[in-house]
Amino acid sequence: MIIELGHFALILALPLALIQATVPLWGAERRHAGMMALGDLTALAQFALIALAFATLVNAYITSDFSVLNVAENSSSAKPLIYKISGVWGNHEGSMMLWVLILTLFGAAVAWFGDNLPAPLKARVLAVQAMIGAGFFLFILFTSDPFQRLADPPLEGNGLNPVLQDPGLAFHPPMLYLGYVGFAVAFAFAVAALIEGKVDAAWARWVRPWTLAAWCALTIGIAMGSWWAYYTxxxxxxxxxxxxxxxxxxxWLVGTALLHSAIVVExxxxxxxxxxxxxxxxxxLSLIGTFLVRSGVLTSVHAFALDPRRGLFILVLLAVAIGGSLLLYAVRAPALAGGGLFAPISREGALVLNNVLLTTGAATVFIGTLYPLFLDAVGGPKLSVGYPFFDRTFVPIMVPLLLAVAVGPFLGWKRGDLRGALERLWIAFGLALALGAIALYLSQGGPILAVGGLMLAAWVGFGAITEWVGRTRLSWRRALHLPRAAHGMTLAHLGLAVTVAGIAASAWQVERIAVMHPGDNIAIGGYTLHLDRLSGLDTPSYHAERADIRVTAGDRAITVMHPEKRHYPLEQMTRGETAIRTTFLADLYLALGDDDGKGGATIRAYWKPLVPWIWIGAVFMALGGVLSLSDRRFRVGVARRAAPASAVTEAGE
Amino acid sequence: MRRFLYIVPLALFIALVIYFFVAMRGGYDPSTLPSAMIGKPVPTFDLPGPLVPPSYAGPRVKLGFSNRDLLGHVVLVNFFASWCIPCRVEHPVLMGLGPAADVPVVGIAYKDKSQDAVGFLNEYGNPYVAVAMDEGGRTGIDFGVYGVPETYLIDKHGIIRLRYVGPLTAEVVAREILPAVRTLQQSP
Amino acid sequence: MRFFLLLLAILLATLTPPARAVEPNEMLKNPALEARARAISRELRCLVCQNESIDDSNADLAHDLRLLLRQRLAAGDTDRQAIDFIVARYGDFVLLQPPVEPATYLLWFGPAALLIVAAASAAIFVNRRNRTLREPAPLSAEEKRRLDTLLDERY
Incomplete structure (x- = not known):
């Protein structure tokens, strides 16, 4: 497969996208079945073309074809296969190819699985999708072409940044993009609904699986990035x-709000x-995030020699896509009147509270992120907005949210009984109090806020379990009878509790930093660490210094851990490889520092209680999403049958 | 009135785009920080010179100096280091600066070893009328240096008037440095 | 996408001689003083990194600032004096927690103001909604019984 074929396929996808952006839209206006159906064809063809283009690029990486500029700059022949492949999206051009690959994949999925959608809605959704696609094709072709050849190919490539040579980071961008781009489908549904001027329960039901899928991927993507930072x-x-x-x-925050508000629509x-x-x-926000990262507005420009045209191009894309949709919103949304009463104390009331807090939280993050830039632009002082700001503003907004998460599911639709809900939660409340008391006693005047966080986590977690037990009454038959979305909610809320517990408990970490020589030992978190040996290790990619650290607890041998410090000669970089032993209740975390020139080296040892829960919780949340996704209501074909049914009869489900 | 609410998101977004556009056009560089030392006196320091003078030394080059030595004339203080790659980019500009601008440039080798700094100057030439070693980097911190090369413009009374971060270019010198130097030289 | 940041950090790191985060030989003998130094250094930004504190950073400058901070504390500075010493040289930018001053009112009070606005809008929405729609007739005893059985079935 030659790279020019890929380039050609990408170029060919552009007119297809332009056709798809116009013809089905027109067809939907004129109720012309053929024109509407054209969108399916072009969506599938676009995906095939982009997949081909992407495949030629991957192939160039696998075969280390250094006559391709992008490969020569970002790969080398000595890398393991997996990092040759992940190197494809380890750079700007390749990552944009991955972005459009996922975008067209989602477009094809809508075309393929969307048989249950009314033809005009589907045609409009695909048209909006294609508009976004066309914008990004243009962006790649004009500013970020990965298919350029080198006249004078080098014998060896520049290599892949060692930081990216890591399983966690190799798959972090694809998950993140699945999330970002998946939200493009929800966006397309929203714009299509505005064009039609109709939003109903059926619409909410159709848009929900796409939002859920994107949200799950984004949850995992963020968790992977954070986990990677943790162990690196x-x-x-x-x-x-x-x-x-x-x-x-x-x-993620606004997407979470969307998942919850779509339930109210439904x-x-x-x-x-x-x-x-x-x-x-x-x-x-996904697009703005891309803009902020790619334009160099927030991060330093010259470090990567980013092309300022790229920033400008994305800004224009942003202005057209978001500005256009918000304009349409300003014109059409006032007509979208809802029906029915709206009691403050009710399930829908709780979901509104959820939305208020999540969107305010997102706005807080937005303000904190952009404020230094804003102040600078208006001639104010240069400031840093770091974690202390977010600890003092974002975290307090999340406290009432966590308090409400446990209560919400107990409230009925239309008219909730807050007292009844709280009465059913007294066990969860008692357990949270007891846990708080134990934590307070054990931490001996340690961080009070962490105790509070742990109690909140317990409240959310036990609240979710109480609700599930109340619904299933621990009967297998009843549990199987419940909609899977219900189990999904329980699992996701439980995951939130687990993550919050992990975050709160990280305040109790223990740290020991010492220069150790072979034969020395230090004690941490009930373990004794013995440094047995410091040695060198050579691989084709890097040279490592490596420590053999024997871990014992009393007389018992636990394990041997090997933190490393790796030097990559080709890339001229050094990075650490930490060693982590997890019991799922706590991590023992070791990093190797510099040698002291006298046969010893700095060892950083940490004992981190409950820290793995941060990511385990995220996995629970994502699994909860997947479980909801498998609910029969969202399966292909069901929605059409259910569509005419009124929202009220469905509410009893 | 109700319709007006639906325009709010669009209005906010337009403001945001304009602001992004201005931020991008303005050549905004988040990595460049303003100095907190502008308008303040040069910090107190007394640094030694390199152990061996650079070969291109000449009689005028002073080895080691203190903040008192800077009083009385407009002077540029340039922080450099042999390990710093952008300093090599900047070096020809400094070499061409002294005579034309008629402003003395003094060099402080930041976190550098004596022989390395001298080796650097021997290889690329010595643009400085005085060279001092700040091996521990303490004087650098007192100036508010966060990455070499950095250049400070000091007036006759020993007040810091301007700081430039990153390698000087001929354009920056002509546009920013020299006009400021002239103004300060003419003022009492 | 955060790897771009790491890339940046590493590119910058290659421009400076290597050093690492808090080293054993940096630490003060007096544990109370060392604890104060750690707490302060968590609040100070490593100038060449993205939102990393000097306590966490591997950058050379962060190392120097950690040492300097400890010297000041050992010489008898209060926490405030030690922080001011560094702010005098590097400006408010080194503070990870921006100061509360007129220029940052919007930053510090914006989120709370937004929360109030959002909560008030939601309350007004719910209220107006219920005023424009008439309350339905209360349930009869029969309807109530049926509803209760239905609610029991409900998940």
């Missing part, structure tokens, strides 16, 4: 509130305009 950075930090992290966290035929706005905002 050598001291176990996992979240920094840096602009690039925030860029992925904001769509069940109560209310919050329509708001839900459409959330669908637009979620994808907009």
């Amino acid at each position: 950075l050598g001291w176990g930090g996992w979240w920094f509130w840096d602009p690039v992290e925030n860029a992925s966290f904001m769509p 069940k109560r035929d209310a919050l329509k305009g708001w839900t459409v706005l959330l669908a637009i905002l979620t994808f907009s």
